[in-house]
Amino acid sequence: MALLDVNHLDVRFGMRRGELQALRDVSFSLDRGERLGIVGESGAGKSVAAFSLLNLIGKPGYIAGGTIRFDGQELTSMSDRELRHIRGHRVSMIFQDPMMTLNPVLSVGEQMVECLKAHRRISKREARAIALHKLEQVQIPSPEARLDQYPHELSGGMRQRVIIAIALLLDPDIIIADEPTTALDVTIQAEIMALLLELCEKHNVALILITHDLGVVSQVTQRMLVMYAGRVIEQGPTREIINDPQHPYTQGLMNALPQMATPGSRLNQIPGSMPSLDNLPSGCAFHPRCGFVQRDDGSHRRACEDNIPGFVTSGNCQVACHMVAEMLERDRIPAEETSR
């Protein structure tokens, strides 16, 4: 059984103007030690998806439907008290901005000890020893001295290392990392990502990596989800999606990367921008920007405008697209006819 199983998750925000559906029908699963990437542009719902796993979405947001099963327990129906045993303990989070995550008035050591003592019955000395050990694991130079330093005395890369150390403190099963390296420079980003990857592999920790950077996803994760306007539109093994994206949006994203075009030539842009959640187009949310609403023979695919596409299986990937469904259907029928 999977370590984490998310089924038909719906998250809504009750606004004065009406309800905003931030997540629609999001389903995925995560095995022990597996690394999953969630990709999408800002507003696609990738952070909401991660936050709602631990019910960390603040009011007016709430989980309107669906199930989240973690290690056999249902998280959506848990009380706050019960959830607290899971948060930070079995599932920990790494946020984007290392300065916002650390408490500026507590030394690094105090924050780590605080976290340990909240979950385990241990003495301060034992907690400090564990904290020191974790700082060594994240390869911080002179870890002993760092314990008594305050966050502002550390550089951005160093802070993110401390945060990774805190995330690992209680030997969690899952780490959720929300854009962990976006605020950092490229060379530091590469080091932090390599460190995170190494630690996850060594301790068999599952990782949910939220990012907009396809390069990072392709290097770190084994499976990925692509999100658009609150829905998962494609999911499958990372390598397959990167090498052969099926959904027109994923294709567009990949083709828009400068490395995909010859230098100096025009980039393949996706026209328009992502719709806001309170004004979603009918049918497939991507159809106003999609180049495949018209069929090759010029006829118009009405389904794209009328119906929200369901998932079809293409290779090892799940794709929510009428065009892909139609193509698969077309491929299947001739194959059956010839076999007859």
Add this chain to the structure above:
Amino acid sequence: MNVMSQTVKTPGADIQEETPLLEIRGLVKRFSLSGDFLEQLRFKGGKLVRHQEYVHAINGVDLAIRRGEALCVVGESGCGKSTVARTVMGLLQPSAGEIRYGGSRIDNMSTRELMPFRRRMQMIFQNPYASLNPRMTIQQTLEEPIRLHHPGWDSTRVRDKVAEVMASVGIAQDWGTRYGHEFSGGQRQRIAIARALAVDPEFIVADEPISALDVSIQAQVLNLLMEAQQQHNLTYLFITHDLAVVEHFGTRVVVMYLGRICEVAPTATLFSRPRHPYTQALMSAIPRLEDDRPQHLRLKGEVPTPVNLPSGCVFHGRCPHANERCGREIPALIDTAEGSQVACHGVEEGRIG
């Protein structure tokens, strides 16, 4: 002053080739950390002494930007790339050195004298959420620079010009009556580009113009910048940290580290054969789609603070090839066989391929 630029010209040669559009010589920019005079006074050994500390943002940068090129400046945060852009635009006063535009020195000019140059050079900022005045309609935003630089134009002419610029960057005419907050990041950056183009500049400084945008929008804005370059024959100084964008967009690249230039090279040369150890590390750190595992060169430690600069080569503390000379002597930019320039003792001595 003019004598210098004349000596460069050889008779019969193409003047555009010879005089760079913009030339920076020995540029230094320091920011004081010590506050005003009274705050600088300290007691030391029974005496009152004046203590001053500086952030050394730029430490001696020489650069020439040729007409028609897209010169990209790359580097990590704190390397001084944005400070270069702002100093070039006259938004910051250099602490030392000079900036010449088309042969005339502009860094010591008065605001009034600078006006004609300001029309010819425009800037696009990183954050389109902060660079548009929230109380002005788009029409007003686009009219403002035209009215400032062409006080003689009547309203019809100004409005025609705005309409022309809007059309050229793909803005619908009805956007004019709306305000900045009604638009998305990509649309705002489009408006910011239109504002820069409104006064027909020849030189545009773009400071991380696409960093705040989403991937699919980045491509739109980058395409727009390239179209504008062709249509208006623009020269760009493009500040970015994204090497993939540089490879696509730039004709030449400047790599900066701690306020100094490490390497200047034509884009293709830099990407096929980076010479400076810092450039090599930077290149290997880009997450690529192709390989499964990062094979990047790990650097020791982190960027030192620009308050107390390292002696010698600013990179020597993190450089895998550094020797005793690197810690002592500041390397100068030297020409390589491939037409690039590298500031590295190791490359000069042939220690680093």
